[in-house]
Amino acid sequence: MIEARGLSKVYGAKTAVDGVSFTVQAGRVTGFLGPNGAGKSTTMRMIMGLDRPTSGDVKVNGRHYSEHRDPLHQVGALLDAKAVHTGRSAYNHLLAMAATHNIPTSRVHEVIEMTGLGAVAKKKAGGFSLGMGQRLGIAAALLGDPQTLILDEPVNGLDPEGVLWVRNLVRYLASQGKTVFLSSHLMSEMSQTADHLIVIGRGKIIADAPVKDIIAGAQQAKVLVRTSATSHLSSLLVGDGVRVDQSETETLEVTGLQARQIAQIALDNQVLVYELTPQVSSLEDAYFNLTKDEVEYHSHVSGEPALAAAPEGK
Amino acid sequence: MSTTTENRAGVPTRSSAGTGGVTFGGVVKSEWIKLRSLTSTQILLILTLVATVGIGALAVLIRYSFINQIAQRAKEAGQTVTPELLTSAFPKGSGFELYNLPNAGLQIGTLVLGSLAVLFISSEYATGMIRSTMNAVPKRIPAFLAKALLLVVVSYVITTIAAFLTFLIAMPVFRGYNLDLTWSTDGVMYSIFTGGLYVAGVALIGLSLGALLRNSAGGVTVLVALFFVLSIASGFLSLVPGDFWKYVPQYIPSEAGGRFLAIGHVDGVIDPWQGGLIFLGYVLLFLIPALLVIKKRDV
Numbered sequence: 001m002i003e004a005r006g007l008s009k010v011y012g013a014k015t016a017v018d019g020v021s022f023t024v025q026a027g028r029v030t031g032f033l034g035p036n037g038a039g040k041s042t043t044m045r046m047i048m049g050l051d052r053p054t055s056g057d058v059k060v061n062g063r064h065y066s067e068h069r070d071p072l073h074q075v076g077a078l079l080d081a082k083a084v085h086t087g088r089s090a091y092n093h094l095l096a097m098a099a100t101h102n103i104p105t106s107r108v109h110e111v112i113e114m115t116g117l118g119a120v121a122k123k124k125a126g127g128f129s130l131g132m133g134q135r136l137g138i139a140a141a142l143l144g145d146p147q148t149l150i151l152d153e154p155v156n157g158l159d160p161e162g163v164l165w166v167r168n169l170v171r172y173l174a175s176q177g178k179t180v181f182l183s184s185h186l187m188s189e190m191s192q193t194a195d196h197l198i199v200i201g202r203g204k205i206i207a208d209a210p211v212k213d214i215i216a217g218a219q220q221a222k223v224l225v226r227t228s229a230t231s232h233l234s235s236l237l238v239g240d241g242v243r244v245d246q247s248e249t250e251t252l253e254v255t256g257l258q259a260r261q262i263a264q265i266a267l268d269n270q271v272l273v274y275e276l277t278p279q280v281s282s283l284e285d286a287y288f289n290l291t292k293d294e295v296e297y298h299s300h301v302s303g304e305p306a307l308a309a310a311p312e313g314k
Numbered sequence: 315m316s317t318t319t320e321n322r323a324g325v326p327t328r329s330s331a332g333t334g335g336v337t338f339g340g341v342v343k344s345e346w347i348k349l350r351s352l353t354s355t356q357i358l359l360i361l362t363l364v365a366t367v368g369i370g371a372l373a374v375l376i377r378y379s380f381i382n383q384i385a386q387r388a389k390e391a392g393q394t395v396t397p398e399l400l401t402s403a404f405p406k407g408s409g410f411e412l413y414n415l416p417n418a419g420l421q422i423g424t425l426v427l428g429s430l431a432v433l434f435i436s437s438e439y440a441t442g443m444i445r446s447t448m449n450a451v452p453k454r455i456p457a458f459l460a461k462a463l464l465l466v467v468v469s470y471v472i473t474t475i476a477a478f479l480t481f482l483i484a485m486p487v488f489r490g491y492n493l494d495l496t497w498s499t500d501g502v503m504y505s506i507f508t509g510g511l512y513v514a515g516v517a518l519i520g521l522s523l524g525a526l527l528r529n530s531a532g533g534v535t536v537l538v539a540l541f542f543v544l545s546i547a548s549g550f551l552s553l554v555p556g557d558f559w560k561y562v563p564q565y566i567p568s569e570a571g572g573r574f575l576a577i578g579h580v581d582g583v584i585d586p587w588q589g590g591l592i593f594l595g596y597v598l599l600f601l602i603p604a605l606l607v608i609k610k611r612d613v
Binding site for chain 2: 045048049050051052065066068069070071072073077079080082083084085086087088089092093095096097098099100101102103104106107110140143144145
């Protein structure tokens, strides 16, 4: 279990993490989601005692990480796949890590087999691909068979088979009663892996709920309507709490009305509607909804069509 | 059901990973694996031994030819060649007495082992390995102390072996002139067993510099400046008029440490034990801030 209380980290003039409080429970996979620069990695580094919190406190399995007698058995972490000396072989890297806790050499061989590193274990880690480096990082995290697993972007650079393997692994470990906390900026991955989500934006927690609830919360009853009389229909529909956007020719996106209500209005006013589709929102929509004001680095694409265009006046 | 509750309560289940905690012995073993598993380190350690003995042998050769010249000149002048006459070329306190021949190649050893010590920790910062180290040993200080302990042992052992080998080369060379140079000559054993302490001290300063600066090039540069450039620069102080400046250079790290390796009292110069204490002071001057920084700084 991970418990953060009022955790903050300030670098000079920049507040990376701003008083976050959350609890990561054992026995389920908790996703840590947020845009780049939202404070995910900094929070994880503070959990592992690599960064000292400016204020607040975070405990893993009831204690500060550094106060554990057997830290590698308590928490396994993959924070940075590059946390390896480039001149040392994967095997020797793991052997050196294992030695600190007197973990037997047989366990080193075991995690090498588990992560599929057998063929490259004696090669220098500096020559590893991103995916191989990631596997070595996961092997190091699993070394102590820890009660809590913290993985920062674990599927980064992995091939589809590797992504599936990580998904199955973390789901299995959670089913064994372990605490699994993994960050990602890939919503689709999270929706398939995590049970619970903590969403962070600009250093603040903006959501902390089961994945299902977060998706449901984003459902704003958006309905796609196709009609040739777009301007007429939109003038009929627009009202309190109702928003109409024209996304393309003869197509309206209506927010705030049920499909049945739209059909009724169209029928009453003799407007021909040839498609009426309620839109199902995904975790992706939910995520964009939650983080749209919190994104640190907006990408501006020139020539991007303006969203939410007013109904055409023709 | 009962198994699940046990797991949730954090009761360690039987695992192939064991259940032991961090021990200092384990951390030392871990650092030893790190030290020996880098090809660059293996090469540097062998190079240190070869270069130290090599430079030592060269020094033996130079002193021998020096003595040889004196002997030739004495013969031409019709004098009898006595050991006293020959050793007069190396007056007491000159630093060129024969008893300190075991440490003749010491400087190259300090340079290589000192740089290795800088790299032992700065390369972990450069590659990111330091985060893995601090994850396994989150109290941090034991990891630094394990590195320090290993460097002291490795530096001492290599330097002492090199000193023995150098002296083995030196003995037969000088025996030809009936010069008293054996294992029991005053200062020989002292030289052999203290040379490693000096190099170990330099290695500790190197390790501290690596931790403080987190940069290999910067650490090695400061180390070389401290032990070589400063020594040359301080030599110029003797050109300054007035007696005071002549006594200043003996307090710099390399000179104080060098004095520790000598034997006997010389007027106007600090005694060997004082040199040793001053040198130890310099080691602590770098080691203590490094320990504080390791404990406090984000990695």
